[in-house]
Amino acid sequence: xxxxxxxxxIKSVEPIYFTTKEERKAILEKACYNPFRIHAKDxxxxxxxxxxxxxxxxxxxxxxxxxxxxxxxxESFFHFDNTIKQITGMPLVIPTHQGxxxxxxxxxxxxxxxxxxxxxxxxxxxRANIEFSGAEGIDLICEEGKHPTIPAPFKGNMxxxxxxxxxxxxxxANIPMVIITVTNNSGGGQPVSMQNIKxxxxxxxxxxxxxxxxxxxxxxxxxxIKLREEGYADKSVPEIALELFSYADGCTMSAKKDAFxxxxxxxxxxxxxxxxxxxxxxxxxxxxxxxxxxxGRDLEAIAIGLQEVxxxxxxxxxxxxxxYLTNKLIAAGVPVMQPAGxxxxxxxxxxxxxxxxxxxxxxxxxxxxxxLEGGIRSVEIGSLMFGKYDETGxxxxxxxxxxxxxxxxxVYTQSHIDYVSExxxxxxxxxxxxKGLTIIEETPMLRHFxxxxxxxx
Ligand SMILES: *Cc1c(COP(=O)(O)O)cnc(C)c1O
Numbered sequence: 001x002x003x004x005x006x007x008x009x010i011k012s013v014e015p016i017y018f019t020t021k022e023e024r025k026a027i028l029e030k031a032c033y034n035p036f037r038i039h040a041k042d043x044x045x046x047x048x049x050x051x052x053x054x055x056x057x058x059x060x061x062x063x064x065x066x067x068x069x070x071x072x073x074x075e076s077f078f079h080f081d082n083t084i085k086q087i088t089g090m091p092l093v094i095p096t097h098q099g100x101x102x103x104x105x106x107x108x109x110x111x112x113x114x115x116x117x118x119x120x121x122x123x124x125x126x127r128a129n130i131e132f133s134g135a136e137g138i139d140l141i142c143e144e145g146k147h148p149t150i151p152a153p154f155k156g157n158m159x160x161x162x163x164x165x166x167x168x169x170x171x172x173a174n175i176p177m178v179i180i181t182v183t184n185n186s187g188g189g190q191p192v193s194m195q196n197i198k199x200x201x202x203x204x205x206x207x208x209x210x211x212x213x214x215x216x217x218x219x220x221x222x223x224x225i226k227l228r229e230e231g232y233a234d235k236s237v238p239e240i241a242l243e244l245f246s247y248a249d250g251c252t253m254s255a256k257k258d259a260f261x262x263x264x265x266x267x268x269x270x271x272x273x274x275x276x277x278x279x280x281x282x283x284x285x286x287x288x289x290x291x292x293x294x295x296g297r298d299l300e301a302i303a304i305g306l307q308e309v310x311x312x313x314x315x316x317x318x319x320x321x322x323x324y325l326t327n328k329l330i331a332a333g334v335p336v337m338q339p340a341g342x343x344x345x346x347x348x349x350x351x352x353x354x355x356x357x358x359x360x361x362x363x364x365x366x367x368x369x370x371x372l373e374g375g376i377r378s379v380e381i382g383s384l385m386f387g388k389y390d391e392t393g394x395x396x397x398x399x400x401x402x403x404x405x406x407x408x409x410x411v412y413t414q415s416h417i418d419y420v421s422e423x424x425x426x427x428x429x430x431x432x433x434x435k436g437l438t439i440i441e442e443t444p445m446l447r448h449f450x451x452x453x454x455x456x457x
Contacts, residue, residue, distance in 0.1 A: 004320045007313045008410060011058060017041050024372050032452035033368050033437055035377045044375030045416055046408070050343045052256035052263060053408035057308055060260060060301045067297025076299040077290040080266075083303040087238065087310075088215075088245040090268035092275040096286055097293030099216060099254025100125040102267040104132075105281045106212075106252065109274070110176035111135040118166055119179040119214075120145070120158040121187040124385060126179070126214060126252075128446055135176075138166060142196075145187050148348045148400055151338040153228040154193040156184030156221075158200055172207040181214040182221035182244070186381060188402070189217070189322075189341025191224035194232065194244060201247040210249040210271075216257040218244065220342035223315040237310040250274075255298075257343070260305035260409055264298050314410075318342070321417065322407060328421040334428050337402065344406040347424070349382060353434055358383050358397040360436025360456050366403045366427070369434050374423030378405045384439075385448040 019027070019042055031037035035048060046053070056064075068074040077095070084093045096102040103126050111117070111133025122130065122137045130137040140162040144152035158180060167175060180200060183191045204211040222240040226232045232240055245251065250269030255261040269275055279289050286293035294302075308314065319342060326340035335351035349363040356362040363380035370376045379385075382401035390396055405420065427434075441452040 043377045047405040048377045050406040054260040055410040063300035063304045064297040067300040069296040074296045076296040079303040080299040094267040095292030096265045099265040102252040103129040107133045148337040155190035156192040157196040183217045183342045188337040213248045213251040215251040215253040219258045219309040255302040258309045259302045261302045264302045332425045347403040349401040356436040359395045363401045
């Protein structure tokens with residue numbers, strides 16, 4: 001088999017900045033061991049997130065120039081609207097400035113005290129918006145999804161039996177929505193099978209509960225279905241995506257992921273009454289219904305990106321590049337989530353650093369070490385992000401302690417990725433020298449964004 005090459009050539013380049021290890025030591029200290037506090041120019045390879053960090057195509061940049069900035073009824077809105085209707089089959093499309101803005105609107109309307117939102121795994125902003133409304137979020141990931149290093153084809157699946165049980169327990173009337181996140185971002189970027197979506201749909205129908213898709217990575221998930229699920233090998237990605245959305249009543253989407261845009265999002269749905277209520281809120285918080293917090297040029301870039309992302313040459317390269325890094329790390333004995341997910345490589349920090357207890361945030365310690373060693377920025381997805389405190393102030397840890405290396409779309413080449421693997425393996429070889437961290441300052445919600453930490457003495 002020949003090397004799988006990047007399916008693009010480079011027309012415009014952006015410099016990256018090199019620092020010395022001494023400089024990075026001082027930067028890390030100043031940032032209080034939180035990668036969100038580091039200036040981007042002090043980062044060599046930025047794998048903090050794949051959100052809003054994609055390289056746009058020449059077509060998207062051309063679209064930026066053609067954006068129609070009319071307040072109402074902009075041509076760019078209709079391009080956006082038609083594209084999303086075509087991809088999802090959903091008749092009502094509401095633009096928002098990000099995924100979380102779509103979440104804020106829908107959960108403000110459907111949430112509130114005494115309500116439960118059930119998911120395979122809620123993403124952090126989704127959970128935060130649910131909890132901010134007074135409602136509770138419940139994650140019901142399948143058993144395979146709980147074991148980071150045991151491979152299985154669809155580790156993002158929801159546990160359908162547990163779903164039935166929780167619906168019975170809480171009562172269907174108290175559950176405004178079931179949400180399937182594709183791919184399952186917080187659970188390792190693992191895909192959800194069409195079969196699982198169908199089964200969840202069935203349970204939702206029986207209980208009259210709407211099913212929504214958190215569709216941020218719908219194209220990556222659709223491609224996994226094509227590769228791994230029986231009966232889909234000969235279907236095109238747009239066909240698979242349309243089927244996937246056909247089981248849902250609506251979706252939320254961040255266009256900063258599978259739309260190759262630097263900003264944007266949307267809500268799409270089938271229920272007109274609900275759409276009218278959403279649009280009323282949209283006008284208060286985001287803007288008029290034909291731009292929703294976005295410039296016309298953004299709507300244009302998103303519409304073009306949504307078509308480009310379903311190109312199978314692109315998806316082949318995309319999925320393969322994540323697998324390439326994963327396999328290099330596995331070969332060196334680094335504990336990583338298996339199999340490779342769609343947008344990121346996840347290191348199992350609990351296994352990587354078994355001597356650092358969870359209340360000393362092993363994931364965050366590893367994030368710091370990767371920056372110090374090679375200027376790589378990653379993010380902890382563990383007890384700093386999801387941990388809570390009990391009444392006595394003791395940490396209730398997250399289910400897993402992961403470090404995510406999210407790969408921006410169309411940005412880095414194979415040699416960048418080779419360098420990343422070398423740095424991780426170097427850190428792995430001296431893992432015994434790493435120290436845990438304690439929090440010195442934090443906020444009550446989404447604390448990982450701003451928390452300050454220091455090394456344990
Ligand atoms: C990024 C993301 C969101 C939130 O979208 P933003 O555009 O960052 O507000 C929601 N769900 C998932 C699965 C995501 O990856």
